[in-house]
Amino acid sequence: MSTERRTIRQRLRRRSRPLERAIVATLFVAGAISIAVTLGILWELGKESLLFFGDEEVSLWGFLTTTTWQPQAGSFGIWPLILGTVYITVIALVVAIPIGLAAAIYLSEYASPRVRGILKPTLEILVGIPTVVFGFFAITFMTPLLRGIFGETTVGFFNVLSAGIVVGFLIVPLISSLAEDAMAAVPDSLRQAAYGLGASKLEVSLRIVVPAALSGIAAGIVVAMSRAVGETMVVTLAAGASPRNWTFGEEGLSTILDPFEGAQTMTGYIAITASGDLSYDTIDYNSIFAIGLTLFVMTLGLNSLSRRIVKRYRQEYE
Amino acid sequence: MSLRAPDRPTEAWFPDGDEYLTLLDRRTRRGTIAKFGFLGLLVIAVLALASLLLTIVDDSFGLVAVVNEKEPEAVVRDLGYDPARVTLDSLSKEDLVTALSGAINRNVGRRLEREQRFFEDRLAFESQETWDELCASDDPVPGCTRGARSQGDVLLLVKERVVVPDIIASNGFFPSVFDGDGFRERVREAFETSPQRFGDYTVDQVRFQWRAWLNMEFLTSPSSSIPELAGIRTAILGSAWLILFAVLFAVPVGVGAAIYLEEFARKNRINDFIQTNINNLAGVPSIIYGMLGLAVFVRLFEPFTSGSLFGAEGAGSGRTVLSAGLTLGLLTLPVVIISSQEAIRAVPNSLRQAGMALGATRWQTVRSHVLPVAIPGILTGAILAIARAIGETAPLLLVGAAGFITADPSGPFSKFTALPIQIFQWTSLPQEEFRNLAAAASLALLVMLLALNAVAVILRNRYSRRLSS
Numbered sequence: 001m002s003t004e005r006r007t008i009r010q011r012l013r014r015r016s017r018p019l020e021r022a023i024v025a026t027l028f029v030a031g032a033i034s035i036a037v038t039l040g041i042l043w044e045l046g047k048e049s050l051l052f053f054g055d056e057e058v059s060l061w062g063f064l065t066t067t068t069w070q071p072q073a074g075s076f077g078i079w080p081l082i083l084g085t086v087y088i089t090v091i092a093l094v095v096a097i098p099i100g101l102a103a104a105i106y107l108s109e110y111a112s113p114r115v116r117g118i119l120k121p122t123l124e125i126l127v128g129i130p131t132v133v134f135g136f137f138a139i140t141f142m143t144p145l146l147r148g149i150f151g152e153t154t155v156g157f158f159n160v161l162s163a164g165i166v167v168g169f170l171i172v173p174l175i176s177s178l179a180e181d182a183m184a185a186v187p188d189s190l191r192q193a194a195y196g197l198g199a200s201k202l203e204v205s206l207r208i209v210v211p212a213a214l215s216g217i218a219a220g221i222v223v224a225m226s227r228a229v230g231e232t233m234v235v236t237l238a239a240g241a242s243p244r245n246w247t248f249g250e251e252g253l254s255t256i257l258d259p260f261e262g263a264q265t266m267t268g269y270i271a272i273t274a275s276g277d278l279s280y281d282t283i284d285y286n287s288i289f290a291i292g293l294t295l296f297v298m299t300l301g302l303n304s305l306s307r308r309i310v311k312r313y314r315q316e317y318e
Numbered sequence: 319m320s321l322r323a324p325d326r327p328t329e330a331w332f333p334d335g336d337e338y339l340t341l342l343d344r345r346t347r348r349g350t351i352a353k354f355g356f357l358g359l360l361v362i363a364v365l366a367l368a369s370l371l372l373t374i375v376d377d378s379f380g381l382v383a384v385v386n387e388k389e390p391e392a393v394v395r396d397l398g399y400d401p402a403r404v405t406l407d408s409l410s411k412e413d414l415v416t417a418l419s420g421a422i423n424r425n426v427g428r429r430l431e432r433e434q435r436f437f438e439d440r441l442a443f444e445s446q447e448t449w450d451e452l453c454a455s456d457d458p459v460p461g462c463t464r465g466a467r468s469q470g471d472v473l474l475l476v477k478e479r480v481v482v483p484d485i486i487a488s489n490g491f492f493p494s495v496f497d498g499d500g501f502r503e504r505v506r507e508a509f510e511t512s513p514q515r516f517g518d519y520t521v522d523q524v525r526f527q528w529r530a531w532l533n534m535e536f537l538t539s540p541s542s543s544i545p546e547l548a549g550i551r552t553a554i555l556g557s558a559w560l561i562l563f564a565v566l567f568a569v570p571v572g573v574g575a576a577i578y579l580e581e582f583a584r585k586n587r588i589n590d591f592i593q594t595n596i597n598n599l600a601g602v603p604s605i606i607y608g609m610l611g612l613a614v615f616v617r618l619f620e621p622f623t624s625g626s627l628f629g630a631e632g633a634g635s636g637r638t639v640l641s642a643g644l645t646l647g648l649l650t651l652p653v654v655i656i657s658s659q660e661a662i663r664a665v666p667n668s669l670r671q672a673g674m675a676l677g678a679t680r681w682q683t684v685r686s687h688v689l690p691v692a693i694p695g696i697l698t699g700a701i702l703a704i705a706r707a708i709g710e711t712a713p714l715l716l717v718g719a720a721g722f723i724t725a726d727p728s729g730p731f732s733k734f735t736a737l738p739i740q741i742f743q744w745t746s747l748p749q750e751e752f753r754n755l756a757a758a759a760s761l762a763l764l765v766m767l768l769a770l771n772a773v774a775v776i777l778r779n780r781y782s783r784r785l786s787s
Contacts, residue, residue, distance in 0.1 A: 020681045024582055030574030031583070034596050034655070037648055041606060044613040102359035110353055119360060126367055128767055130709025132738045133760045134370070136745045140753060141373045169366045176363075202349040223601070230603025232712035233738075237745055267605050267712070274608070274716040280617060292609045296602065303601035 045296060048289030055283055063290070069243040069269075071284060078294060080243035083256070084160070084263035085295075088235055089228040091164025091259070092171060096224060099168075100175030101217070107176070108183040109205045126173045135237035138166040143238060150260065158240025158262030166234050171224040178223065182216020183209050215313035219306040226302035230295065232267040239263055241272050266291050372492075374764070377757030381494040382529045383505045384546075385519045387482035393417050406481070407473060414472040415442050421480040430475065432459040438466045474539065474547065483546045485751050486516060486524070494528070502526055531758035540724040541740065545751035550759050552726055556639065556734035557708055559727050563643025564650055564707050569700050571647075572654030576696075579655075580662040581684050600652040608713030611645030616717050625731030637718025640730040645717050646710060650703040657699025661692040698774045705770040709763065711738040737763050 053060050057074045066077030103123060107116050142162040147155045155161075186209050194204045210217065240262025246255070264272075270288045278285055333341060391401035397413050409417075415436050419427060427443030432452065436442040441449055453462040467475075477483065487508075489501040509521040539549025575596075583589035620636035621627040623644075665688050673683035714736055722743075723735045737759060744756035 017679065020679055023681050024578070027574045027578035027582060030571045031578040031589075031592050033571055034575065034599055034651065035592060037599060037610070037651070038595050040614055041602070041610050044610055045606075048613065099359045099363050102356040103363060106353075106356035106360050110356065119364070122364055122367065123360075126363070128705060128709075128771060129370070130711065130738055130763060130767070132709070132711040132741050132745070133374070133763065136741060136756050136760055137370045137373055139745060140377060140757075141369055169363065169370075172363045172366075200345050200349045202352045203345070206352075226601060230605065232603070232605045233742065237742070267603065270605055270609070271712055271715050274612065289609060289613075292606055296606055299601060299603055300598065303598060307597070 041296065045289050045293040048286050049293045051281075052283070052286035052290040055286065057283060067247065068245040069264075070245065071273075071287060076287065078266075078291070080245045081264060081266045081269055081291065082294075083244055084235070084239065084265040084268070085229055087160050087257070087259075087263060088164045088167055088231075088239060088265060089225060091161060092168035092228045093221070093225060095165050095168025096171045096175055096228075097221060100172045100220075100224070101179055103172065103176040104179035104183060104217075105205050105210070108180045109201065109209060123173045123176055126169065131170065131231060131233040132237075134166050134170055135233040138162050138234055138238035142166050146260075155260040156240075156262055158238065158242075159260050160239055160263050161259040163235050163238035164259075166238065167228050167231050170231065170234065171227050174224040174227060175220050178220025179213065179217045182213035182220070185216070186212040215309055218313075219310045222302050222306035222309065226299045226306070229302065230267060230299050232271050235265045236268045236271045239265060239268060241268065243269070266295050270295075371764075374757050374760050376490040376492055377754050378531050378761050379491040379494075380529065380754075381489045381498055381501055381526055382485045383487040383501075384525050384527060385484045385486055385516075385523045386525070387484070388421070388480055390481055393476070393480055396420070406476070409473075411436075411467075411469045411472050414469065414476050417480055418472065418476050419443065426479075432461045434464045434471075435461045435466050436472065478542075478544065478547050484519075485529075485546055486519070488529075488750055488754055498526075531754045532761050536755075536758055537762065540726065541722070541735065542724065543722070545749065545755055548755055550737060550740055550762060552723060553735050553737045553740040553759070554762075555726050556723075556736045557738075559639045559730075559732075559734065560643045560646055560714075560736055561704055561708060563640060563730070564646035565700070565704060567644055567647030568650045568654050568703065572651050572700075572703075573658050573696055575651075575655045576658035576662055577684060577689075580659055581680065581688065596652050596655050600656060603712075604649055604710055605712040605716065607645055607649040608716030610648065611641060611713060611717045615641035615644050623731075635718070637733065638731045639727050639734045642714055642717045642734065642736075643730075645713050646707045649710060649713060650707045653703040653706065654700055657702065658692075658696045661695025661699060662688060664695060665691045694777050694780065698777045701770055701774040701777070705767050705774075708767065708770075709738055711742055714739050715742070737766075 052058055053063070058076050063076055063078055066075065067079045068075040068077050069080040103119075107120055111119065139162075142165055143155075143157065143159065146159065146162055147157075190208055190212060191204050194208045199207070241264055242262060244256065244261070244263040270291055273284055273288050390406040394401045394404050394406055394409070397409070397417060399409075419442060422430075424443060430436075431441060431443045444452075452459050487501075487505050489498075494501060505524060505526075506521055509516060509524075536549045537554070538551050539547060540552045541550070542548040575592075579589065579593060583592075615623050616636040619641075623636040623638055623641040625638070625640075669687045669691065670683055673687040674680075678686070718733075723733055725732075727734045741756050741759045741763065744752040744759065
């Protein structure tokens with residue numbers, strides 16, 4: 001009897017399954033490919049950037065401190081490109097934050113289910129439209145519109161304002177949907193408590209729901225900011241291809257920050273340089289990787305910031 | 319943190335009578351204003367979307383002023399037909415070749431024939447001996463092996479080289495509908511005030527006609543430097559090849575990674591790191607992926623991506639469909655992983671437990687219980703990822719889609735152009751007609767995306783119905 005029981009126990013024992021282990025190993029490799037992608041990005045950006053800074057024409061110090069970007073003349077100061085990127089991002093946020101937040105508040109607190117059912121998908125269409133189509137829109141609609149309003153002599157054909165406004169429209173749905181999600185997560189009991197104290201709908205929205213959802217809203221805005229920084233096609237088409245170089249003390253702030261003139265961004269420089277006939281191991285080739293590294297660090301920083309905001313300040317509700 | 323007792327409520331906190339009513343009025347008014355304020359801002363976003371779509375439609379259709387070098391009727395008449403009864407489009411290939419040979423010089427004709435012959439059985443421009451000699455040489459011309467041109471191809475040539483339409487002015491859809499005469503008047507005026515702008519053309523040659531820039535010819539013609547004849551066939555085929563490779567790479571790897579992370583990964587630092595890393599990758603700007611593709615696929619793996627490793631004919635640089643498709647694959651990978659993870663997570667745990675209780679191993683449970691239920695969700699995510707990849711432009715600029723390409727991609731090692739790239743190039747040209755082409759191509763792209771999204775929505779609806787019933 002005891003031998004019989006032993007054989008049964010042996011039969012039931014976990015067998016080693018080589019095929020299953022191979023499958024799991026393959027699946028692990030699939031998961032690990034994403035790490036290889038990150039390493040590949042870091043390696044290539046880093047390696048080419050080192051080559052760039054190793055060139056005798058370039059110095060890291062000059063890259064970080066001078067305010068002229070003229071590859072043909074051998075001056076590589078990144079600030080004009082950063083200025084273009086930051087300027088367009090700021091304009092985009094000025095457009096997108098009020099619209100996105102208002103849309104989120106309206107959809108989450110005011111709209112009837114029927115109106116919501118129409119407006120929300122409409123906003124989401126904006127996410128699906130390719131950015132190159134937005135670029136086309138900026139050039140054929142927004143720029144002529146601005147030139148019509150402010151006069152053709154003041155507004156250049158390529159200008160920061162048009163690009164910024166259109167990038168703003170592009171990121172509105174990002175802000176509105178993330179903010180709305182955060183507001184929807186605020187428990188109804190909080191609203192009802194406020195209504196019970198006699199608060200009006202506006203007071204409930206602005207003083208109860210928005211503060212309670214603030215971490216989600218802030219995270220959404222930061223994600224939208226990162227998206228605007230990395231946006232390429234609209235700025236390449238609408239903001240032009242000349243970096244806005246300046247020398248301290250010579251140009252006034254109004255010239256440096258003129259919204260009606262063009263300014264090349266980091267992404268715009270990469271796109272324009274790479275779409276020409278770019279030969280390997282030239283200073284132009286290496287320079288786009290140095291810019292790319294800067295861009296990568298900026299967007300990575302913004303994305304981690306947004307995740308940190310969510311983690312740190314999220315209110316947990318029962 | 320120090321705590322302080324709230325102030326004792328005083329009478330002043332609770333106004334009554336008239337003061338109460340004024341305050342209440344003010345609060346109500348403020349509420350109403352804010353409500354319309356919120357709605358107004360939301361409407362701005364909707365208006366932006368509407369004006370974007372209207373701009374595209376406006377530029378895709380409208381009145382144009384055309385000057386033909388030779389009127390199509392004259393071509394028909396010269397061939398001995400009655401222009402009132404026969405149109406150029408309905409002529410036979412023989413007649414079209416005759417019209418062509420009457421208008422172009424012999425050398426041009428020979429060159430065209432060497433590219434692709436006109437008839438299967440005879441030669442139109444080349445002499446038989448030269449042809450045999452050309453085909454017997456070490457480097458035969460493409461015309462030796464390719465089939466003959468179709469009637470449509472020859473018609474296009476006739477239009478391109480005999481009729482030579484030149485659109486001298488174009489007008490948007492809405493202005494054309496509401497003020498078509500104004501446009502005609504402006505063109506005639508322009509002829510009077512500055513005839514030098516139009517070269518040898520006279521005002522009598524100008525024909526006004528409605529033109530849909532997005533038409534069958536546009537969809538089926540290759541790109542061309544003459545805006546009247548340019549089309550997006552090359553670009554559509556290029557986009558299709560790109561998507562093929564992107565899907566072949568991103569879907570298996572993405573779904574595999576999602577299965578691993580959801581079903582097999584223990585909670586340890588490596589797996590946490592993989593998950594964080596995927597979330598980070600989803601936020602990397604697409605142009606960075608383009609740089610990765612340029613450095614790795616185009617440059618490092620050049621022997622592989624240019625096809626020279628496989629002895630592909632005419633292998634050039636690594637700026638091929640394959641490189642660009644893989645780049646788009648990397649770009650969509652995080653999106654596919656995250657959406658597949660969501661689909662797998664949505665599968666109820668009871669299903670897994672049922673499988674395990676019957677003695678199935680983890681993988682057997684996944685294969686026979688989890689995946690079949692999760693597949694519609696995974697597919698939806700994959701389709702949405704494809705929709706995103708189709709519209710991507712920036713990474714393609716980096717991996718070399720920049721050239722002017724009129725030949726259809728024929729395999730993984732071809733040079734290519736893609737729909738969004740074509741839109742970008744046309745948008746950045748100054749002439750008005752290319753603006754129209756960009757609008758028509760955008761419209762075509764949006765229709766494709768709409769179709770893909772519709773498929774995704776249908777899949778999702780069907781899926782959610784099945785789970786709930």
